[in-house]
Amino acid sequence: MNQKDALHASNLELWPIGNCQVSGLIDRYGALVWGCVPRVDGDPVFCALLNGDSREAGVWRFELEGQVSESQAYERNTATLVTRLEAADGSAAEIRDFCPRFELSGRMYRPVAFARIVRPVAGTPRIRVVLRPMTDYGVKIAETTSGTNHIRYLIGTQAMRLSTDAPIGYIHEARFFRLETDHHFFLGPDEPFFGNLRSELRRMDQLTTKYWKLWVRGLHIPLEWQEEVIRCAIALKLCQHEETGAIVAALTTSIPEAANSERNWDYRYCWIRDSYYTVQALNRLGALDVLEKYLGYLRNIVDGARGGQIQPLYSVMGEGELDETTAAHLAGYRGMGPVRRGNAAYKQVQYDCYGQIVLPTAQAFFDRRLLRMADDHDFAALEEVGDSAWAMHDQPDAGLWEFRTRKEVHTYSAVMCWAACDRLANVAGAIGKPDRKQFWTERAEVIRAKIEEEAWVENGEDGGHYGASFQSDYLDASLLQMVELRFLAPDNPRFQSTFAAIEKTLRRGEHMLRYAAEDDFGAPETAFNVCTFWLIEALHLVGRDDEARVLFGAMLSHRTKSGLLSEDLDYDSGELWGNFPQTYSLVGVINCAGLLSKPWSTVR
Structure with missing residues (x-):
């Protein structure tokens, strides 16, 4: 593939950068092809990833004249990316990408900004800068004005300013020029850049590097697969909007779950379910900063609901109205539209969310490491969530897979409602409320009995199994979570026979479907990566460790070169599909590594 063709080839070989305020995705050639401002669910000013075959707009790239090869790597234990471009004549340039993040004046400095440093590393490289942000979801290229050492890009009603020591005229005209010294680029707020750009960006680089290395240093990681776990942990951290504590499901919108499937969804929002799994995984690594921020977000969600229905997802600011529209000016990933903005799933009822609020919040009553432990007021608010779980445990909902055209009483949702009541009983016991402990224990027992009666499907030939819902006997992979949620023990005969039925029905070689039945868009065409990790966990739990490993x-082996995974995978070709990076999938890597790794005691 020549350079021109390569620049037009969309794939998920992407490298996330970010600072928990903004994020970007860099492609294998060092081009910023996805990035939204002023936050993850904002206007994608860099939208080339979803612009079909066109890479001439919505992009920020450095082209090396005569380029023949490229290589990339993160600086160890950081979110700083280094891309090396090499030309046929032996010349080479290096691009250093990061979003500043470090403590400044007692606060975390995390501006709406992308920092890039380009330097010559061999020979006499010639480069050109192609910087063409777009506005209003690809409607047009941002208009510009410029000064002596900056360019202003008008994006909607706001503006961003590029401060640089590179020749402004060359950038305006996208003209090749000889790279004889380091050049520094800071695309951020529309305000003067104070201080010496060169020294300030290098200082930001050093402080940002130090921040990430110290954050990773505090993680409790397994002995095996350390680099894999660290990279997933950093990516999960980048999916948190630190201002509110919300955690988005992915950094992108509308990467289809399968080719031309129209299963294109906007995942730049905070799903209560996905966030529960994320904080659970990071908590196992000791990343309490993410948990504490997220618990603050949950408290605001619960306060806003005032005892009413909890939505399955919210914006990172806690907004509930997420009307789903399409961006008509963006062709989509590989031209496979539509590109969606917003997500109609916010209108759905998904009763598993009650358990996913109670479970992470319950830790705050026990964990003395937390800066703010939960108190009686928090328990009272949490009991309102439990009341909703009790009221809805046997009512139809859209389920965790968010069916848009049908409702059933989904077993996973019922089990999550049971877990909400069960954990409230545990909390009540810990904080000296024996009457409330008894109250929630009795409710949990009633829900358990209902699940055992309504969800169990008798099958004399195979021993029976739990159904995905109370109304049907079809299977879905979420039933494997009954052990993780402590509803069943791994040696429970009902779990054993359910696992056997799921493996027989949903396993596709080394991968797992979430379900095989047709849904609103037909039969699933790809494996759901987190479900494959649930399969691996189940194999471990039933003693099949060799197979699990x-x-x-x-x-x-299916991870991108950046060490990450998307949501889905073609189980025939191995190609990744779906939004990227997908928090569910990264959680699977972390959890399975922790389960399967040899203990640290083996090397001590």
Whole structure:
């Protein structure tokens, strides 16, 4: 593939950068092809990833004249990316990408800004800068004005300013020029850049590097697969909007789950379910900063609901209205539209969310490491969530897979409602409320009995299994979570026979479907990556560790070069599909590594 063709080829070989305020995705050639401002769910000023075959707009790239090869790597234990471009004559340039993040004046400095440093590393490289942000979801290229050392890009009603020591005229005209010294680029707020740009960006680079290395240093990681776990942990951290504590499901919108499937969804929002799994995984690594911020977000969600229905998702600012529209001016990933903005799933009822609020919040009553432990007021608010779980445990909902055209009483939702009541009983016991402990224990027992009666499907030939819902006997992979949620023990005969039925029905070689039945868009065409990790966990729990390790290795082999995974995978070709990076999938890597790794005691 020549350079021109390569620049037009969309794929998920992407490298996230960010600072928990803004984020960007860099492609394998060092081009910023996805990035939204002023936050993750904002206007994608860099939208080339979803602009079909066109890479001439919505992009920021450095082109090396005569380029023949490229290589990339993160600086160890950081979110700073280094891309090396090499030309046929032996010349080479290096691009250093990061979003500043460090403590300044007692606060975390995390501006709406992208920092890039380009330097010559061999020969006499000639480069050109192509910087063409767009506005209003690809409607037009941003208009510009410029000064001596900056360019202003008008984006909607706001503006961003590029401060640089590179020749402004060359950038305006996208003209090749000889790179004889380091050049520094800071695309951020429309305000003068104070201080010496060169020294300030290098200082920001050093402080940002130090921040990430110290954050990673505080993680409790398994002995095996350390680099894999660290990279997933950093990516999960980048999916948190630190201002509010919300955690988005992915950094992108509308990467289809399968080719031309129209299963194109906007995942730049905070799903209560996805966030629960994210904080659970990071908590196992000791990343309490993410948990504490997220618990603050949940408290605001619960306060806003005032005892009413909890939505399955919210914006990172806690907004509930997320009307779904399409961006007509963006062709989509590989031209496979539509590109969606917003997500109609906010209108759905998904009763598993009650358990996913109670479970992470319950830790705040027990964990003395937290800066703010939960109190009686928090328990009272949490009991209102439990009341909703009790009221809705046997009512139809859209389920965790968000069916748009049908409702059933989904077993996973009922189990999550049971978990809400069960954990409230545990909390009540811990804070000296024996009457409330008894109250929630009795409710949990009633829900358990209902699940055992309504969800169990008798099958004399195979021993029976739990159904995905009370109304049907079809299977879905979420039933494997009954052990993780402590509803069943791994040696429970009902779990054993359910696992056997799921493996027989949903397993596709080394991968797992979430369900095989047709849904609103027909039969699923790809495996759901987190479900494959649930399969690996189940294999471990039933004592099939050797097989679990083989499957885990296979899943790791499908990661991008950045060490990450999207939501879905073509189980025939191995190609990744779906939004990227997908928090669910990264959680799977972390959880399975922790389960399968040899203990640290083996090397001490």
